[in-house]
Amino acid sequence: xxxxxxxxxxxxxxxxxxxxxxxxxxxxxxxxxxxxxxxxxxxxxxxxxxxxxxxxxxxxxxxxxxxxxxxxxxxxxxxxxxxxxxxxxxxxxxxxxxxxxxxxxxxxxxxxxxxxxxxxxxxxxxxxxxxxxxxxxxxxxxxxxxxxxxxxxxxxxxxxxxxxxxxxxxxxxxxxxxxxxxxxxx
Amino acid sequence: xxxxxxxxxxxxxxxxxxxxxxxxxxxxxxxxxxxxxxxxxxxxxxxxxxxxxxxxxxxxxxxxxxxxxxxxxxxxxxxxxxxxxxxxxxxxxxxxxxxxxxxxxxxxxxxxxxxxxxxxxxxxxxxxxxxxxxxxxxxxxxxxxxxxxxxxxxxxxxxxxxxxxxxxxxxxxxxxxxxxxxxxxxxxxxxxxxxxxxxxxxxxxxxxxxxxxxxxxxxxxxxxxxxxxxxxxxxxxxxxxxxxxxxxxxxxxxxxxxxxxxxxxxxxxxxxxxxxxxxxxxxxxxxxxxxxxxxxxxxxxxxxxxxxxxxxxxxxxxxxxxxxxxxxxxx
Numbered sequence: 001x002x003x004x005x006x007x008x009x010x011x012x013x014x015x016x017x018x019x020x021x022x023x024x025x026x027x028x029x030x031x032x033x034x035x036x037x038x039x040x041x042x043x044x045x046x047x048x049x050x051x052x053x054x055x056x057x058x059x060x061x062x063x064x065x066x067x068x069x070x071x072x073x074x075x076x077x078x079x080x081x082x083x084x085x086x087x088x089x090x091x092x093x094x095x096x097x098x099x100x101x102x103x104x105x106x107x108x109x110x111x112x113x114x115x116x117x118x119x120x121x122x123x124x125x126x127x128x129x130x131x132x133x134x135x136x137x138x139x140x141x142x143x144x145x146x147x148x149x150x151x152x153x154x155x156x157x158x159x160x161x162x163x164x165x166x167x168x169x170x171x172x173x174x175x176x177x178x179x180x181x182x183x184x185x186x
Numbered sequence: 187x188x189x190x191x192x193x194x195x196x197x198x199x200x201x202x203x204x205x206x207x208x209x210x211x212x213x214x215x216x217x218x219x220x221x222x223x224x225x226x227x228x229x230x231x232x233x234x235x236x237x238x239x240x241x242x243x244x245x246x247x248x249x250x251x252x253x254x255x256x257x258x259x260x261x262x263x264x265x266x267x268x269x270x271x272x273x274x275x276x277x278x279x280x281x282x283x284x285x286x287x288x289x290x291x292x293x294x295x296x297x298x299x300x301x302x303x304x305x306x307x308x309x310x311x312x313x314x315x316x317x318x319x320x321x322x323x324x325x326x327x328x329x330x331x332x333x334x335x336x337x338x339x340x341x342x343x344x345x346x347x348x349x350x351x352x353x354x355x356x357x358x359x360x361x362x363x364x365x366x367x368x369x370x371x372x373x374x375x376x377x378x379x380x381x382x383x384x385x386x387x388x389x390x391x392x393x394x395x396x397x398x399x400x401x402x403x404x405x406x407x408x409x410x411x412x413x414x415x416x417x418x419x420x421x422x423x424x425x426x427x428x429x430x431x432x433x434x435x436x437x438x439x440x441x442x443x444x445x446x447x448x449x450x451x452x453x454x455x456x457x458x459x460x461x462x463x464x465x466x467x468x469x470x471x472x473x474x475x476x477x478x479x480x481x482x483x484x485x486x487x488x489x490x491x492x493x494x495x496x497x498x499x500x501x502x503x504x505x506x507x508x509x510x511x512x513x514x515x516x517x
Binding site: 185 | 273274400482483485495501505506508511
């Protein structure tokens with residue numbers, strides 16, 4: 001694929017997102033961005049509606065930390081049914097995570113939100129990545145470098161989701177904690 | 187934490203008490219059952235219940251299996267589906283409707299079922315009896331599977347294998363238990379009664395596991411959708427009967443955990459008494475909780491989890507084309 005095609009994938013995506021009368025073929029959510037950087041197979045499974053084991057506690061733990069941290073100083077927004085973000089009193093966009101072990105996927109998710117706000121809605125924001133249990137925060141902002149990281153991610157996601165078969169099995173250090181573990185390996 | 191099944195034998199009333207289940211039995215006892223700790227609820231007695239109790243069970247995704255007179259399976263109350271996926275059902279129906287895809291899945295199911303029968307016979311071969319020829323004949327039936335191009339023919343192989351298999355039971359079971367012929371509706375002797383009861387427990391275990399996925403329980407691949415029960419559960423149950431029902435049967439009889447006096451004969455049929463059923467269910471539940479090291483998941487999983495992962499594997503096959511690996515005893 002040459003550079004023109006690469007560019008046009010992102011352009012086509014943006015054009016569809018900006019147009020109130022149509023949707024992109026593969027709408028990209030924040031969760032998909034996260035999955036893409038964690039495990040492409042997980043992303044493919046999720047895009048095909050493979051269900052996960054709802055009885056595991058990790059999901060519940062994540063929701064708990066999210067719902068019970070800083071709740072007085074942030075407001076939740078749903079945008080186009082695509083992204084769900086929290087905006088702080090200061091105006092920064094905040095993403096709350098249970099732990100910092102998957103730092104890159106969390107950072108990319110937040111960067112995607114910032115990119116989406118800027119490119120689709122023409123709103124410029126900075127971001128804060130927060131790990132309340134670790135009492136840790138990190139500032140995240142959109143610049144030339146992070147912008148191109150987001151665009152590479154969008155191209156990558158569209159490529160993975162449009163494959164006919166799931167990406168190959170691959171043992172990763174966090175497979176044991178993955179919600180798709182059972183469906184993936186059985 | 188894995189949740190347990192809960193069995194209610196008494197007659198009485200099941201109600202909701204705030205966020206918990208309450209059971210008032212006719213002999214004046216009251217029991218509180220935290221609904222969060224229950225995987226599946228089994229009602230063996232005459233139980234009155236109302237929509238409030240069902241609502242609580244529904245909120246926690248707990249299926250209820252109801253057994254009627256002498257523990258004949260009567261039906262299930264299933265919670266509202268948490269997993270809904272139009273895509274999954276469409277693909278499941280497509281797989282059913284495509285002769286090649288359906289046959290491939292049916293082949294795999296019957297092959298695993300015969301493999302598990304053979305594993306049981308092999309276990310007893312040389313231990314108490316010589317089952318060499320039965321082991322060989324089961325192997326022959328299994329080898330024929332992949333040449334079949336018709337579901338009927340495939341079911342014929344399954345039936346032949348099951349006949350060879352059940353014929354060994356008489357020699358495995360300690361006297362005075364005997365099984366010269368598999369008979370049900372109603373079972374004619376003690377061994378038949380035990381097999382019928384245990385098989386119905388395997389069936390409901392599969393119903394519960396399928397409910398946790400978005401698969402449609404009425405569309406099976408070996409059995410036809412016209413049959414009265416959830417045909418996908420019948421398919422999956424065939425894989426697990428040798429593992430979950432028959433081994434429990436052998437153990438109960440040979441260790442004399444059930445005896446002839448745990449049965450009563452009525453109206454030409456032979457059925458378990460209430461004490462007998464309690465003993466059987468204790469052994470069955472203990473078996474569901476047994477664990478085995480899973481080579482691909484690289485962790486210990488219970489037999490109950492194996493039923494669930496089997497269904498996951500089928501679902502994955504239907505949606506992605508990756509191989510379905512029905513559970514074949516490897517341990």
